[in-house]
Amino acid sequence: MSKYIKKLSIPQSIILAYAFLILIGSLLLWLPISSASGHWTSFIDAVFTATSATAVTGQVTLNTALHWNYFGKTVIMTLIEIGGLGFMTIWIIFFYYIFKQQPNLKQRKVVAESLSLSGGDSIQQKVWSILRFALSAQLLGAVLLSFSFIPDYGIKKGIYFSIFHSISAFCNAGFDLIGNSLINYQNNPFVLLVIAGLIMAGGLGFIVWEDLLNYRRTKRLRPYTKIVLFTTLFLWVIGTVLFMLTESKNGTFSHLPLGDQLINYFFLAVTPRTAGYANIDYITLSNGGIFLTIVLMFIGASSGSTGGGIKVTTLVVMLVVVYRSINHERFKILNRSVTTETVRRAFFIFSSGIILASLATFILLITETIPEGFGIEYILIEVFSCLGTVGLTMGLTPHLTIIGKIVLIFLMLVGRVGVMTFLWSLANKKRESRINYPEINLLVG
DSSP states (O other): OHHHHHTSOHHHHHHHHHHHHHHHHHHHHHSGGGBTTSSOOOHHHHHHHHHHHHTTOOOOSSOHHHHBOHHHHHHHHHHHHHHHHOHHHHHHIIIIIISOOOOOHHHHHHHHHHTTOOTTSOHHHHHHHHHHHHHHHHHHHHHHHHHHHHHHHOHHHHHHHHHHHHHHHHTTOOOOSSSSTTGGGTTOHHHHHHHHHHHHHHHHOHHHHHHHHTHHHHOOOOHHHHHHHHHHHHHHHHHHHHHHHHHHHHTTTTTSOHHHHHHHHHHHHHTTTTTOOOSSOGGGSOHHHHHHHHHHHHHOOOTTSSOOSSOHHHHHHHHHHHHHHHTTOOOEETTEEOOHHHHHHHHHHHHHHHHHHHHHHHHHHHHSOOOTTOOTHHHHHHHHHHHTTOOOOSSOGGGOOHHHHHHHHHHHHHHHHOHHHHHHHTOOOOOOOOOOOOOOOOOOO
16 A cells, blocks of 8 residues: 555645545544434535535535534534645644654655645745644634624634634635524624635735745745735725626615625625635625626635635736737746746646536536526536635535536535646656657647
8 A cells, every 4th residue: 555655646645635534524424423413414415515624615515504513513624624724734743743753755745736835945844834824813813703703602602613713714615603604794894804804814825924924024025925915906906896886786785884885895805715605695696796706716816825716826827928928028927037837837727627617517507407597607606616615606505416516526626636736646657758749830719
């Protein structure tokens, strides 16, 4: 067995690590000790829930608040934490800092790949910094949420709810114990802003936060950090404005005061960036709002973050390439040339994501039933939600067929590890041919 594991490529090792974690979580959730009724849970639903938690998605076939007891909820919370920080992150902490075992070169490469760290980074120190930052942010979030949740649910339940939702929000998971996500908190701007803040903190990525926290000492930001901050801020602002345009006409939040409306529009722009908390029943969202949500889900968060999607830097590279190509200019960002390999990776990720989403949509259109009054958006929001590890739905998830559940489980796993990592795990290791073939001139466009 050990010989087989040693032969695995880095992408295959990452996939195997997440699959192993999902299997353990599925077995625990399958047992009667995890359900509120004390009965066995359907194994496919246990796998779906474990995958959703590990992939920090939040898509659920069973109501988290009602179906699971506190043991089951704690299993889900643990899977969210490990899945959000990365399985290999926990492994490094466990063995390096507790058993004082040095990770070998391949293990360090697996961690670096899974966390989008550069090869020159000191993995142990980086992992420890990531863990300290994540736990600090989650603790702060839990304390802030307790000011609302303890009065609402009592001391014990309120503290547990605060910890669970802080972890879920920071890891961009979207699981809730309330029963209808944050719809009951539309008129509570404090809770919405705390959850949004945790989502944004987790979605920016650990590389960006390291730069920001070290800024007072270094007085500089890496080009990557500048690009991520500018693009993310732009998406938050433009998303808020566009949701105001689509939902003001629709009257979505017309029952709220103006200040609460603005915060709810802002929350609508933040949560599709792979978080999945809902401050509205998405059935009532306008067609324009649904389309905008799907676009934001596909873009996702930043590289090396707790979120999914194709990532904001992928979007930036593609837009720059298109713009520069129109003007016949070299591909550059912030006076830095963009390498051909980066361009290739960006378009590979984008096109692969579209192809996977299209195939999954086609399958679900055959296997699932769309209720009267709904169109293809009923399927699309589910597909892009799972691929982007978001967790938003228009109501399809609890009614999925077995095939539908398997398709979405697959999409959630791919969304968490990344399209490129997943496809590379399937690659043949044969040495590339040294034969140079004559070029072909194809008419395109």
